[in-house]
Amino acid sequence: MNMQHQVILSLGTNQGNRLKNIVSCIDGLHNEIGTIIRVSKLYESPSWGFESDNFYNCAVVMHTHKTAHQILEECLLLEESLGRIRQDAQVYQARIIDIDMIAIDEEIIASEKLTVPHPEMQNRLFVLLPMKDLNLDWRHxxxxxxxxxxxxxxxxxxxCKLVQKLEIPIDKIKLNHFNYIAIEGNIGAGKTTLTNKLAEDFNAKTVLERFADNPFLPKFYEDQNRYAFPLEMSFLADRYQQISDDLAQFDLFKDFIVADYHIFKSLIFAKVTLAEDEFRLYKTMFDIIYKEMPKPDLYIYLYQSTERLLVNIKERGRPYEQEIPAEYLEKINSGYLDYIKSKSDLNVLIIDVTDRDFQNNQKDYIFILNEIQNKISN
Structure with a gap:
């Protein structure tokens, strides 16, 4: 999965309740366009390039998978929803809100509608000072x-005078309350996508399943009876080794660990794929290993309907997955739900994401963050 873009935006206002305008803009960006992970202090400065009332300005860092032009279009719509009325674009004007894209990663864009980095940023103290607060390793x-x-x-x-500090929306979600979060779900449910997004937004270390390196996986989809046992044994050994190693290596620069699987998935898949005598042998091995494994502080299960899973599997296009039958996915879903019901000691959060696209729709991602925060609060 591609990493999210790091977008730097400059916000300004000199009409109406300026503080309220800035706060409403930050919330709108975060809830509708991309995740706001850093916010500068608020500054007041004279109008630049024309005579008008003083401006309030700040800068923010946003994470998103959207393109620069998508971000531009959505920012213009947000400005309009907050009450901005654009007139002659060639003349500086007083404004209730202004959102300028200063940078997106270290890209250079020169189109009819957008120039990045912003061509005047180096000449404007009200842009540079707030950007300094963001503590970015960014080069023009x-x-x-x-x-x-x-x-x-x-x-x-x-x-350019300091006014006050501003809240960072993402700080309301206290994910660093946990040391170890496991995200689970069926094939194609979006486990890795959500794991990577959370890790990028909340400064977490990832533990990602190494399924692509398993030589038995393509063979299993071609001949399940022959390759089910070696596949499940190799997965179990690899998951045990990976989790043991990664959870033992404390990272001073990361706040917590988020994994796109929990080792118990080995037993769930094995129960579906193995013959009865093979499963008894497998479970004996699994029980020995499972006793030694650390348990997640939060176990998130992403539920998706079988129909949606089949669509997701088709869209991501892994050749060896294209013939997975619906019945197999339904058995896996049932296995997960039965496991969750049986584990009263596990801190479980089930989120139905059947109708949600949390990679491309920010509102859907915010829904998931709110569900997690509600779980933390309760």
Whole structure:
């Protein structure tokens, strides 16, 4: 899965309740467009390039899979919903809200509608000072200078005054309350997608299942009876080794660990794929290993209907998965739900994501974050 873009936006307002405008804009960006992971302090400065009331300005960092032009279009719609009325685009105006895209990663974009990095950013103290608060390792891809160098070189000497701190929306979700989160679900449910998004947004270490390296997996889908036992044994050994190693290696730079599987999935899949005598032998091995494994502080199960799973599997296009029958997926779903019911000591959160696209629809992702926070609160 591709990593999310890091987008830097500059927000400004000099009409109405300026603080409320900024806060409403940050919330709108976070809930509708992309995840706001950092917010600068709020500054007040004179209008730039024309005579008008003083502006409030801040900068934010947003994570999203959307393209720069998609972000631009959605920001324009957000401005409009917050009350901005655009007139002559060639003339600076007082405005209730202004969202400028300063940068997206270290890309260079020059189109009819969008120029990135913003061509005036290095000349504007009300952009540079808030960006400094974001503590980014970002270099201007054209000027080849870091932010502290741009500040030194800037000729803008306007009076840019600190007003106050601002809240970061994502800080309301206390995921670092846990040390170890496991995300589970059926084939094609979106486990890895959600794991990577949470890790990028919340500074977590990932433990991702190494299914692509298993030589028995393509063979299993061609001849299940012959390859089911070696497949399940190899998965069990690999999952045990990976989780043991990764959870033992504490990362000083990450807040917690999030995995896209829990080792108990080995038993769920084995029960579906193995003959009865093979499963008895397998379970004996599994029980020995399972006693030694750390248990997740939070176990999230992503439920999706069989119909949606089949669509997802087709769209991601792995050749060896294309012939998976619906009956097999239904057995796996039942296995997971039976397991969850039997584990009273496991902190479980089931989220139905059948009609949700949490990679491309920010509202769906926020729904999942809120479900997790509700679980934490309760």
């Amino acid at each position: 891809p054209i000027l080849q200078k870091y932010l502290h160098e741009l500040l030194v070189l800037s000729e803008d000497k306007s009076n």
